[in-house]
Amino acid sequence: MKNLIRLQFRKSLLPFLVLAGAVLLSVPAALLLRPDTLTGPEAVNIAMLFWALAGLPLALMTLAGTAGSDAASDSSRAAEQLLPESQYRQVLSGLAVAAAESALLLLSVYAVMGFSVPMDKLTFVTAHVARHYAFYAAFLILYSFTLSYAFRNAVAGGLAAAALLGVTAVPLMSAALFRELLLDLIPLTLLNSLTAVLALGGALGALYLLCRAFARKEAGRAAKVVFSALLLALPVVPPFIGLAVLRGKAAEVTWPVFPLTIQSDNPQDARGVMLVQKPFTGEAFLIDEAGRRAVVFPEDSARGLPNYFFPVPAFIRGQTMAAPDGTVWVYCDRYDKPAVLMSGNAGTGLKLRATLPDSWRAHFVRGKTPGIVERRRDGFYYAQLNPGDKPLKWENIRKISGEAEKRWIAGTGAEALLDAFLRARLAGAPGVAVISADGKTVTAGGGKWTVPGALGPKVPLIGLQLGDGVNYVVPAREGKGSASYLCPPGKAARRLWGDYFRPGTNLWAAPDGTLWGYNKRFGIVLTARKLFGVTKKEFDSPQLYILTREGKSIESFRLDSILRELPDVEGEIALAREENGSLWFTIGNAYLVKTGEKPNGPYSAWKLPESVREKYWRSTLLATRNGIMIAAMDGVYFMDWEGRSKKL
Amino acid sequence: MNESILEAKGLKKAFGAKEVLKGLDLVAARGEVVGILGRNGSGKTTLFSILLDLTAPDGGSAEILGLRPDGSGRLRGLIGYVPEKPAFHGFMTARQVLEFRAGFFPRWDMAKALDLCKKLELDPASKVSAMSKGNLAKLAWIAATAHNPELLLLDEPTSGLDYLVRDHILNGLIHELTEGGKTIIVSNHRMGEMGGILDRVCVLKDGVIAASHSAAFLSEEAFRAAARLESPAALPEGVIALSGSGALREFAVFGRARLEKLKLDPAFAGAEVSPLALEDSFKVLLGE
């Protein structure tokens, strides 16, 4: 066998030397011919990348193709068949040498590149190719050889091999793209491994069968040829099946339409509805706790063949608001359609109230007469949202104050602030408090409170509905630190907590009206972090401050022990409900935890159905009064407060 | 008691619709020189190919030197084969060819190979791509015998070669025989020139060995009889019509006993008998 290998090297010496020479010469050529915009090493790297993506595949096809067609040629066979080595091993010696020469070429290019590939400079496609280069190269070599042997022609074999490689690689790349979009819907490593095994094993098996059919002229030639064709075609199947399964599953993926919260004046009256999108079909719909749906944007079926392989999720933005009379207003915007404004309900359906082709952003305004403020290309517009069928009347608001506009466009300064601004602008809507310039008095609607050292005179405060009416939480300066005061209706202001709390910044209302916030002073560590794949269990659990509807205050509540015990804890922590001394928290998109008021006491934790993991710690849960609605990977779920979940 | 070096039973091979071998049996004992006589395209090369484990038979079995052809190629290490059209790598010299082969045959005798080169007047430094047909035949012969195989298969070893080269090859053959113990199976178009060397002649016809005669039998007991047949008569066994129309006919008779019987047959009274040349016997056997 060693002699055969030496012979094959001698036979293929000329083309190999020519190719190696071309690779080596390209280095000085790149250095000499580089444009001034590139440095020397950059030019060489680009030359090597050209080799890797275009030159080397052709080189591999040539080396393996000529080796394969030579192994099948009569002259080679006549000279070599008589040797006391099995005919299959004789053929394999040609393949082994072609593979070795190709490996040498690959290594030399890799070495010139300094044994590292500049991944960050590559597009998605080329980066994918670079990651799986070894497999694609081996595929090309084996298939070029085997097909050239079958056709007795290097060109035909090489082209056929390249075609099969393309057909196998495109769905694999597509599946990798899905993974890149953080949709781990199928075991991609398994698919890749299976394809690799089928390809490499299949090519060798096909070669063996072809050898028996052509060289040994065994009976049943036709059957052997057909079987080897099947073996060669087989690796194409798993990628396509995988891609089809992947697309099927992706069509079921749901995602909330951001921003997620549903606005209403009275959270306790909020309808349990969620605006959900299916990013891969372009559908958006409103769904309630009972599973009734009303379509906002229908599914977009035929999106073309390139979209079959390289899907572009249709990101849909929108907002929901529950009006006092119970209707749900929906503003929804898809990238390829004009924005729509609809009203109605999940059960009875949504009616289109306005189509807004030029809309940039919009924001609902709560209050006794709900309205919508919209930013179009030519300015800000406001309309009152009236129930019934009458069309909306749009009026151009000349200006919002520069501050508000900045905050609105930048997307910071949460809805509460914006809401407050707009309400203030819209003639003193109730539920907004104003702090006096000297920081001593807080005025709102009909009430007046004295708060020493109140902070934030220029920024209005939005009110919070508690058991006894609209309350205001006002941050104040206290000595060297801060404190927060509660201003209940009809009563004097009282000190609530010894820390800075501002509604909308670090204080929120849960759907049932419970106030909760976290302490800024200890850092905003709302998340449990995963480092190097291992969940770091030493973290700072935020200190939570809770004020129930009845007015009970819980300070410095920590979830450390729970966070340490639960596996795979990641994401934001939010209070969802308080009832009879039990507290419900959602942790990331993963868990619903019910605990008593003692942090280290007994607790129940329920794992939520899996949602798409997004890079920016976005929540896919919407807490309502009766439970949690979850936009999961395969549909919308509802989990009640005892952890029982059902698919809607 | 000579053990049999080669036993082929019922070998079958078809290429598509064409059946080449239809159940061929062949036996060769140690030290035998067997000639395979057959027309062009009768399947001689296919037979050799199967015996050399290069082609898989569709049916039947073969046992050679205790091994069966199983695709591994081991058999080829024990057989010396001279193909009809010898082929080597054009860029090698004769010496390089021999050195290359030496690596594959454990019993290779390089000294013998170079000695043969000298005897056959083959320059070891000459390149294969520049070799004449005669030189290629010489190189093929040397490559086949340098590893002292027990069995030699020769496919048309002298066809197309000039007198001197042919002489060299035949001398080489006899030399190998003199060493002793070698079994040779040879197919040759001009079997006559080998008449003295052969022990046995097998006729390959219609995909089987149709007849097998010892060489002595063919040279000593083949006769040509010319007779006048008054009326058309049925030919007894072993009597084959050669030529002639009308009353005057010529026949070939195989076997002294049959000749005596013919002489006594009244239909063939007055036949003129003379010996049948070896070449002519071969022609008759082929044509039968």
Added chain:
Amino acid sequence: MITLNQTSQVPIYDQIKLGLKGLVKKGLLKPGDAAPSIRKMAGDLKVNPNTVARAYRELTAEGFFESLRGQENIISPRACGLAEDASRKVSESLAGALKGALESGLTWTEVEKMIAAIKRKLI
């Protein structure tokens, strides 16, 4: 030296023996000479060495060859005599047959015709 007749009914090994005997009779080979080696003889005649070996074995058995000083196949002194013997025997039986033919009233011409006819039959 020796020519073989491939078409003759006489077996080849027999022809070799007769040929050697003829050479001795003509004096081209003398007692004490070594016969050509089996290989050379086989190569010159283009026959199977086994055939030559058989001829030599029989010649040795008949006493035509002897082994001398470690060498085989040396023409023995009795070779001439053996060759002569063989001829004489043939000559004697011929003489007897011819005498009987003439005594039974056949003419020479008839005898010659007979010889011709037998010659044809014998071949």
